[in-house]
Amino acid sequence: MSSNAALALENISVTFAARSADTAAYTAVRDTTLVVESGEFVSVVGPTGCGKSTLLNIAAGLLTPSAGRVTVFGTPLEGLNRKAGYLFQADALMPWMSALDNVAVGLIYRGTRREEAHERAREWLARVGLAAHGHRYPHQLSGGMKKRVALAQTLIMDPQILLMDEPFSALDVQTRQLMENELLDLWSADRKSVVFITHDLEEAISLSDRVVVLSAGPGTHPIGEYPIDLPRPRDVAEIRLTPRFVELHREIWHRMKDEVMKGYVQSQKVP
Amino acid sequence: MKMRIYQAALLLAIFGAWYVLTETEILAPFFFGKPLLVLEKTWEWFASGKIYSHLGITLIETVLAFAVGTILGLLVGLWLALSPTASALLDPYIKAANSMPRVILAPIFAVWFGLGIWSKVALGVTLVFFIVFFNVYQGVKEVSPVVLANARMLGATSRDLLRTVYLPSATSWVFSSLHTAVGMAFVGAVVGEYLGSAAGVGYLILQAEAVFDINTVFAGILVLTAFALVLDGIVSFAEKRLLVWRPAAGETEPL
Ligand SMILES: Nc1ncnc2c1ncn2[C@@H]1O[C@H](COP(=O)(O)OP(=O)(O)O)[C@@H](O)[C@H]1O
Ligand SMILES: [Mg+2]
Numbered sequence: 001m002s003s004n005a006a007l008a009l010e011n012i013s014v015t016f017a018a019r020s021a022d023t024a025a026y027t028a029v030r031d032t033t034l035v036v037e038s039g040e041f042v043s044v045v046g047p048t049g050c051g052k053s054t055l056l057n058i059a060a061g062l063l064t065p066s067a068g069r070v071t072v073f074g075t076p077l078e079g080l081n082r083k084a085g086y087l088f089q090a091d092a093l094m095p096w097m098s099a100l101d102n103v104a105v106g107l108i109y110r111g112t113r114r115e116e117a118h119e120r121a122r123e124w125l126a127r128v129g130l131a132a133h134g135h136r137y138p139h140q141l142s143g144g145m146k147k148r149v150a151l152a153q154t155l156i157m158d159p160q161i162l163l164m165d166e167p168f169s170a171l172d173v174q175t176r177q178l179m180e181n182e183l184l185d186l187w188s189a190d191r192k193s194v195v196f197i198t199h200d201l202e203e204a205i206s207l208s209d210r211v212v213v214l215s216a217g218p219g220t221h222p223i224g225e226y227p228i229d230l231p232r233p234r235d236v237a238e239i240r241l242t243p244r245f246v247e248l249h250r251e252i253w254h255r256m257k258d259e260v261m262k263g264y265v266q267s268q269k270v271p
Numbered sequence: 272m273k274m275r276i277y278q279a280a281l282l283l284a285i286f287g288a289w290y291v292l293t294e295t296e297i298l299a300p301f302f303f304g305k306p307l308l309v310l311e312k313t314w315e316w317f318a319s320g321k322i323y324s325h326l327g328i329t330l331i332e333t334v335l336a337f338a339v340g341t342i343l344g345l346l347v348g349l350w351l352a353l354s355p356t357a358s359a360l361l362d363p364y365i366k367a368a369n370s371m372p373r374v375i376l377a378p379i380f381a382v383w384f385g386l387g388i389w390s391k392v393a394l395g396v397t398l399v400f401f402i403v404f405f406n407v408y409q410g411v412k413e414v415s416p417v418v419l420a421n422a423r424m425l426g427a428t429s430r431d432l433l434r435t436v437y438l439p440s441a442t443s444w445v446f447s448s449l450h451t452a453v454g455m456a457f458v459g460a461v462v463g464e465y466l467g468s469a470a471g472v473g474y475l476i477l478q479a480e481a482v483f484d485i486n487t488v489f490a491g492i493l494v495l496t497a498f499a500l501v502l503d504g505i506v507s508f509a510e511k512r513l514l515v516w517r518p519a520a521g522e523t524e525p526l
Contacts, residue, residue, distance in 0.1 A: 060424060062420055062423075062424075080423060080424065082426075084424070085424065086420075086421070086424040088417050088420070088421055090415075090417045091417070092415075092417045092418055092420070092421035093418075093421075094418055094421075094422070094435065094436065094439070095418075095516055095517075096439035096440070096442075096443070096516045097435075097439075097516070098516075105422075105425060105435060106425035106426055109422075109425055109426040109427045109428070109431050110426055137515065137516040138516075139516070139517075139518035140518075153425070154425075157425060157426070
């Protein structure tokens, strides 16, 4: 195991306790190892319900694994992962704060003076194209705008590791490609280590340095790792038309489709 | 706006019907009063200034009961919602205290706090407290786990969480209960006065009832109703100012 890895999940297993006497305990993740090098953009793909969010919660320190070890820049993780920013799958903005206050709140938690925090929040809102919307509350923003605010809220903290859980899955195709390109722009500025969860293989290939494919649940584990040797900077819409992309897509999809079918069958079962 | 006119018309119609029915003695004026005499009595109270000191007393009792009950409800609600041990311990007592008809405490409060305003405030507090308490408790329990996890990932300490997550979430629930709470504070004050006092609008009603002066009783009810509407309006105003972040249904502006 390379010691300079930004994030290393080693032999992680997660078993959720049974909720009542007539349900069995559920092992969502079994013996999974995932290493993210410093500055690397890694995507994790897998069928819905396989345990992607669970894995990310482990990396964030929000969940303790039943077995296995998590290290962050070589140090074992205890409690929350203070080096990581987390972009949640569901809406996570505070509905009672304006967009500006939402972006500034992390700095204020950290002890930054209010005016300075707001000043920097304004810069970040401008960077994600929302300079004019700082006074709005989350319910007054569209889905794409909310994701931008959430992105600014996380990035303003300048985390060394960025954990993203299907951040764009709820967006329409056009907004999504815009956001993906924006993400790549922001990322290329300072190359954070990124774990990007998605169920969309095309998104995974077009963004990442490496794609990890997970098996269907229960007992999810990686079944393939694919380095993506596409040149950067990329445009996510254009790169999908290149022959190398198509080739990579075919190769990974071939490995994935059985798992997707299994995942589908699994989700049809009455528990 | 049109609705307002209809609403006013309905009020006039009710007073009209009342007037006709009592003038023609279909309803006995001895029991139902006469609207003109009721209005005259009300007018006389305000013109002579006699009502102000009584209204002032009732107002002070209501506001004190409301403020103390709300603050206690907020504090205890936050405390119990965030401390599972305390809530498990106190759960049966809270249920028991809440299901008890608290008006029966009025005589006890009269003994403990005397016939002045504090026995009325105490009664109002017991009514207001539980409404606010249950709403705060609910508000804290219903905080979205994702919002909470997000705040923690952004570095919130437990004090930060209280200030920026639990309190704002509970506030929105508290406000939905404040309309009921202010009404309850008022009930506590008036019922307390009615059961034993030397001042307040409830006391005026009590006195009038003792001499079968039904018109004065109705005048008292009229004043109390108007007063309750004003209090409710103040709460609505505060709610609008403080809860701007909450989505209102169909929030669009015509061009
Ligand atoms: N707290 C929990 N208790 C019990 N089961 C859970 C819990 N969280 C997730 N699961 C189960 O673990 C599996 C993986 O969930 P999740 O990681 O959210 O999947 P994904 O993000 O890949 O769609 C699902 O079958 C889900 O039902
Ligand atoms: Mg998920």
